[in-house]
Amino acid sequence: MKKRIAALLLLLSLIILPLTACKGDTAPKEKSKIYYLYFDTVCTVTDYSGLSEEDFSTLCTLIEDELMRYHRLFDIYNSYSGVTNICDINAAGGESVAVSDELIDFLLYAKEIYTLTGGEVNIALGTVLALWHDEREAASLNPEGARLPDAEKLETLSHHTDIDKLLIDKAGGTVRLLDPNMRLDVGALGKGYAAKKIIELLEERGYTSVLLNLGGNVSAVGTKWGGAPFVAGVRNPAPQSSLDRYVATLDIIDASLSTSGDYERFYTVGGVDYHHIIDKDTLMPSDTGFRSVTVLGPDPAVTDALSTALFCLSFDEGRELLSSISDYEAFWIFDDGSTDKTDGFVTK
Ligand code: ADP
Ligand code: MG
DSSP states (O other), X not given: OHHHHHHHHHHHHHHBOOOOSSXXXXXXXXXXXXXXXXXXXXXXXXXXXXXXXXHXXXXXXXXXXXXXXXXXXXOSSOOXXXXXXXXXXXXXXXXXXXXXXXXXXXXXXXXXXXXXXXXXXXXXXXXXXXXXXXXXXXXXXXXXXXOOOOHHHHHHHGGGOOGGGEEEETTTTEEEESSTTOBOOOTTTHHHHHHHHHHXXXXXXXXXXXXXXXXXXXXXXXXXXXXXOEEEEEEOSSOSSGGGSEEXXXXXSXXXXXXXXXXXXXXXXXXXXXXXXXXXXXXXXXXXXXXXXXXXXXXXXXXXXXHHHHHHSOHHHHHHHHHXXXXXXXXXXXXXXXXXXXXXXXXX
């Protein structure tokens, strides 16, 4: 766990570039806070507007309260008193469960994403994802004994991944898994959705210069000092030195950037790395020839969802999906290190 946190911390430190240009004499010093307890990753908030210690502390508390709330809501492993979460829905054995409007809205959104991505991002893949997760965890304790999930077992579980069996009764405030053997896993969508809600809250409260990073989903609220853009980087999956940490950098204002990559969570079996994004058709880690896909756009919920989807789709299919919606752009890093991007992904 400590090793994972250290690796994620490194990831975060790499993805947000240090403040360099545009720092005038009067530019206030940025203040940052790091959170380790949410979404099994590292989250950071940085204010660039020169908040006082007291005001920055208020901002951090506001953000931490929300991180904790969404972490609990989306947790598939633990129940919490006072909230009905995804774990509770999974544990209900096919019975109806009363949940908050917020969770209903999120699950409706997850269904929209399923449709938008042609089923590539499917929160009902929980049983299949759990099998991969368990083997990955076992391998982290015993790398010598690392093995792939049993193919037959995967196939059997795949019969319990039909998202239409997730019944959502918005008016009644309940959800139900019509297939009691189905399980939800919202790992592909939760952080981005939380980021979207937190950003809305920050805007509502009048914050104008904040950078939020939820495990690689980077969101800019407003601008840096004097209207300067934030600078974000597309991480190099195979850096040779500290000089090539990024494959590309770009300016962002009121926008978000999400990356899905094969180097974030993986384990090795027989010398081959198996990452954590699973193709719905093969039930194996997607094998589309990318190291990573980064998506840029106005809504972090959508950039998070699309980065996972594009990682599963071929380059052409990914471009086609992007051209069917406006305002979202992408940057691909291929296995051989070459890159490609959509026109609107403007790098520096
Ligand atoms: P990360 O969460 O590591 O930033 P992603 O946003 O791409 O990366 O989401 C990966 C997570 O989503 C996995 O850990 C797993 O929980 C879940 N997942 C993997 N494959 C799929 C899929 N095809 N559909 C829905 N969820 C998936
Ligand atoms: Mg995602």
